[in-house]
Every structure is written in structure tokens, then in C-alpha cells.
Amino acid sequence: MTPDRRAMRQPFLDAWQKFQQHLPLTPIELAVSDIIREHPEYHALFADPERALSQDWPPEHGETNPFLHLGLHLSIREMAQIDQPHGFKAAYLQRCERHGDRLAAEHAMMDCLAESLWQAQRRGAEPDxxxxLDCLNNF
Structure with missing residues (x-):
């Protein structure tokens, strides 16, 4: 495992540990712990930090990386909060209304966001x- 991967995963573990211990949380830790709380399927993983830091979830095995999944939730919520790109907040609220809950709406939006990030990485450019927004409106 690369130090970068560990460094990216550790804040999720730290936020969850602080939440579990009823310690004060920063705003980002509160957002992260809320998302983890909403995903009980990951609670056992977060109870085993060393496994969480070292385990791989290769997509070719049909596994979802929990940190990527939670990070996409976090990104979607932040993008909606700041309406970036402009119009994202409206698309988010429409999805929330259509699905009846924000978690389901975010799950429905993840493929578009992941595709956008993948395309940006391939091009070596900022996400389009x-x-x-076209993907979200046509999906």
C-alpha cells in the first residue's frame, strides 16, 4: 500500500473513531462520520482500522472500494452545498425529490461523477x- 493511499483513508477512520468516542468533530469530520453512519455495511471494516488501511478492492473482482464510495458521497454533498458546477445543487435536489431520500439520490448520481472524474484524469484536465450536468440530467 502506498503512503498516499493510507493518508487518504486515515481521515475517514479518524472521523469515525472520534464519532464513536463522542469527541468533538470538525465540520468535515462530522460530514464524514454522517456518511459512514449511513452505511452500516462498512461499520465492521471501520472497526478494524489496519484492514481498512491495507485492503484492496479491485473493480475487476466486482468489489466497491468503501473509501471511494464514501468519498463520492462527500463530494456530491459538497458540490451541492456550493452549487459547483453551477446547476449541480438543482440537479441534486431534483434527484433527492425523485428518490425520496438523499442517500438514494447520491447513489444514483455516483456513476456520473465517477465518469466525470475518470474522463478528467484521462485527459489530464479539470472535470467538465x-x-x-448533462449526464445527471439524462441519466
Whole structure:
């Protein structure tokens, strides 16, 4: 495991541990712990930090990386909060209304966001906000 991967996963574990211990949380830790709380299927993983830090979830095995999944939730919520790209908040609220709950709406939006990030990485450029909104509006 690379130090970068460990460094990216550790804040999720720290936020969950602080939440479990009823310690004060920063705003980002509160957001992260809320998302983890909403995903009980990951609670056993977060109870075993060393496994969480070292385990791989290769997509070719049909496994979802919990940290990627939780990070996409966090990104979607932040993007909706700041309406970036412009129009994202409206798309988010429409999805929430259509699905009846924000978690289901976020799950429905993840493929578009992941595709947008993947395309940006392939191009070596910033994510295309217009393409993301098109995906969300046509999905």
C-alpha cells in the first residue's frame, strides 16, 4: 500500500473513531462520520482500522472500494452545498425529490461523477462541469 493511499483513508477512520468516542468533530469530520453512519455495511471494516488501511478492492473482482464510495458521497454533498458546477445543487435536489431520500439520490448520481472524474484524469484536465450536468440530467 502506498503512503498516499493510507493518508487518504486515515481521515475517514479518524472521523469515525472520534464519532464513536463522542469527541468533538470538525465540520468535515462530522460530514464524514454522517456518511459512514449511513452505511452500516462498512461499520465492521471501520472497526478494524489496519484492514481498512491495507485492503484492496479491485473493480475487476466486482468489489466497491468503501473509501471511494464514501468519498463520492462527500463530494456530491459538497458540490451541492456550493452549487459547483453551477446547476449541480438543482440537479441534486431534483434527484433527492425523485428518490425520496438523499442517500438514494447520491447513489444514483455516483456513476456520473465517477465518469466525470475518470474522463478528467484521462485527459489530464479539470472535470467538465457541463458534461457532468448533462449526464445527471439524462441519466
Amino acid at each position: 462541469g457541463a458534461a457532468l
